[in-house]
Amino acid sequence: MTSVQTKKELNQEFKDVKYILTSSMRTKLLLAVYNAPKNLDELRTELQKPSATILHGLKELETINLVRKSQKYYELTSNGYLLTTNMLKLIENWYSLSKSEIFWNNHDLSDIPEETIRKIYLLKDAEYISSTTSDLSISFNKYIQLISKAKKLEILLPIYSENHLKHIVNLLNEGSLKKLELIVSEEIYNSISENELFKNELLENKQVTITILENNFKIFLTCSDEFISLTLFFKDGHYDDSQILIATDENAKKWAFSIINQYLR
Amino acid sequence: MHIDNEIDNEIRFLAQSEIRLKILSELNKRPNNVRGLVKTTKITYSSVSSNITKLEENNYITKVGTKYHVDPMAKIYFKTLMDFKKSIEIINNYDSFWDKHDLKLMSIDSIRNINDLKNSQLIETTPLDIYKTHNTIKHQLMNSKRVKAIFPYLHPEYPKLIEKILKNGGSVELIIPKEIVKAILLPMNEKLKKDATNNGKLKICSVTTDLNLYLTICDNKMSLGLFKNDGSFDQNRILISDDKKSCKWAKELFKHVKNTVIG
Numbered sequence: 213m214t215s216v217q218t219k220k221e222l223n224q225e226f227k228d229v230k231y232i233l234t235s236s237m238r239t240k241l242l243l244a245v246y247n248a249p250k251n252l253d254e255l256r257t258e259l260q261k262p263s264a265t266i267l268h269g270l271k272e273l274e275t276i277n278l279v280r281k282s283q284k285y286y287e288l289t290s291n292g293y294l295l296t297t298n299m300l301k302l303i304e305n306w307y308s309l310s311k312s313e314i315f316w317n318n319h320d321l322s323d324i325p326e327e328t329i330r331k332i333y334l335l336k337d338a339e340y341i342s343s344t345t346s347d348l349s350i351s352f353n354k355y356i357q358l359i360s361k362a363k364k365l366e367i368l369l370p371i372y373s374e375n376h377l378k379h380i381v382n383l384l385n386e387g388s389l390k391k392l393e394l395i396v397s398e399e400i401y402n403s404i405s406e407n408e409l410f411k412n413e414l415l416e417n418k419q420v421t422i423t424i425l426e427n428n429f430k431i432f433l434t435c436s437d438e439f440i441s442l443t444l445f446f447k448d449g450h451y452d453d454s455q456i457l458i459a460t461d462e463n464a465k466k467w468a469f470s471i472i473n474q475y476l477r
Numbered sequence: 478m479h480i481d482n483e484i485d486n487e488i489r490f491l492a493q494s495e496i497r498l499k500i501l502s503e504l505n506k507r508p509n510n511v512r513g514l515v516k517t518t519k520i521t522y523s524s525v526s527s528n529i530t531k532l533e534e535n536n537y538i539t540k541v542g543t544k545y546h547v548d549p550m551a552k553i554y555f556k557t558l559m560d561f562k563k564s565i566e567i568i569n570n571y572d573s574f575w576d577k578h579d580l581k582l583m584s585i586d587s588i589r590n591i592n593d594l595k596n597s598q599l600i601e602t603t604p605l606d607i608y609k610t611h612n613t614i615k616h617q618l619m620n621s622k623r624v625k626a627i628f629p630y631l632h633p634e635y636p637k638l639i640e641k642i643l644k645n646g647g648s649v650e651l652i653i654p655k656e657i658v659k660a661i662l663l664p665m666n667e668k669l670k671k672d673a674t675n676n677g678k679l680k681i682c683s684v685t686t687d688l689n690l691y692l693t694i695c696d697n698k699m700s701l702g703l704f705k706n707d708g709s710f711d712q713n714r715i716l717i718s719d720d721k722k723s724c725k726w727a728k729e730l731f732k733h734v735k736n737t738v739i740g
Contacts, residue, residue, distance in 0.1 A: 233492035
């Protein structure tokens with residue numbers, strides 16, 4: 213038998229998180245009143261459960277000061293609001309991860325800052341696209357299509373790819389792309405500067421700002437006002453051009469910019 | 478707001494068992510075998526072993542050589558669960574600070590990032606020291622060069638404190654209700670005030686809407702005070718901190734309030 217003392221300590225350590233998360237009813241009730249107070253009728257319709265079950269759950273939440281009853285409406289207390297916001301963050305973190313689990317699981321995530329990984333809920337509306345055996349360039353073509361509409365790009369670029377760079381040079385020359393911020397490692401910078409075309413059109417172009425980082429990194433992240441995209445490396449160290457994660461919403465932009473800012477610092 | 482059933486089930490699988498949570502948190506620190514886990518957790522061999530099997534079946538851990546490792550994805554899932562645990566602790570530890578207080582001016586991001594406040598300290602007045610909160614803030618203000626503050630009310634000592642910061646070459650940015658702008662500025666030295674305004678060392682953002690939040694960021698220290706739900710300021714408790722994360726958190730909140738009140 214596990215000793216009473218050990219059991220007690222374990223119980224104490226995880227008590228609250230367990231209490232909130234193990235009852236589907238309690239979780240759902242908190243979420244149901246998150247955006248607006250609701251009365252019993254509304255909760256019954258929304259949750260499809262008998263009154264007794266709902267009232268029992270509400271009572272439990274009232275007892276631990278997460279919900280209060282005001283007139284006939286149930287609403288979150290201050291503590292309930294703080295807790296539910298963070299529970300929602302947890303749920304959305306798990307949702308974002310599981311939605312693109314193949315993408316995340318396939319790749320080396322070590323160069324995504326830990327703090328940003330923990331805020332992956334910001335990517336809940338992101339979608340990843342995979343190339344197929346019949347069309348190996350779906351993901352690359354999608355990338356080119358996306359950047360062709362951008363006026364301004366910020367790119368964390370961990371690879372030297374003439375394919376990518378040629379397109380970018382074209383966009384600058386055609387005038388659709390007005391401003392480019394490139395963050396590269398010293399190694400990639402040297403490769404770029406050895407190519408005459410890129411040296412002239414990128415490195416000596418006033419529309420282009422280059423930041424050179426000492427170390428190599430394994431994350432290819434592009435941010436613009438319209439979209440963000442992310443491609444990564446396999447765990448064996450090779451770049452993967454077959455899967456790209458794309459998002460166009462504000463949260464995803466916030467997520468991506470926070471990574472760029474951390475690299476710039 | 479809804480929760481996907483599958484995610485609900487997955488979260489519950491972990492949350493249901495303290496033993497599984499404990500095993501994961503140990504393996505997250507370092508890979509180990511059953512015997513090693515029994516030793517560090519003091520849980521019985523049979524419990525550890527049966528839960529190890531369940532965790533393995535659900536793809537949380539894998540045996541590599543003789544030791545169990547947490548799968549890379551499971552590590553992230555687990556960390557976000559532990560983040561939630563920490564946020565509950567922060568809510569509970571500072572219960573009297575949050576309970577029945579107005580959080581409307583707090584941004585959703587500041588609430589999601591509430592764990593950044595984990596090294597803060599709750600300062601409460603006592604019958605023997607009823608000015609403890611004010612004196613703490615005063616002390617922070619007195620020795621600072623760069624101050625950003627949201628003052629929802631006027632304390633008679635503020636003008637002097639601000640004057641002193643400016644005299645020492647520091648900078649002050651304030652968000653204050655329109656009614657108290659005059660009262661803050663009037664007692665201050667005319668020339669100092671003018672110069673500081675002209676060279677950007679004194680910035681005042683006056684507000685006509687409710688300003689139900691108290692916040693100061695003094696160099697590398699912050700303090701936060703809330704209003705009660707009845708609309709009165711709670712003078713008896715503030716949250717203070719001098720760590721980096723809290724200050725960054727406070728700066729973000731300051732920015733948010735500024736954007737909100739400027740509209």
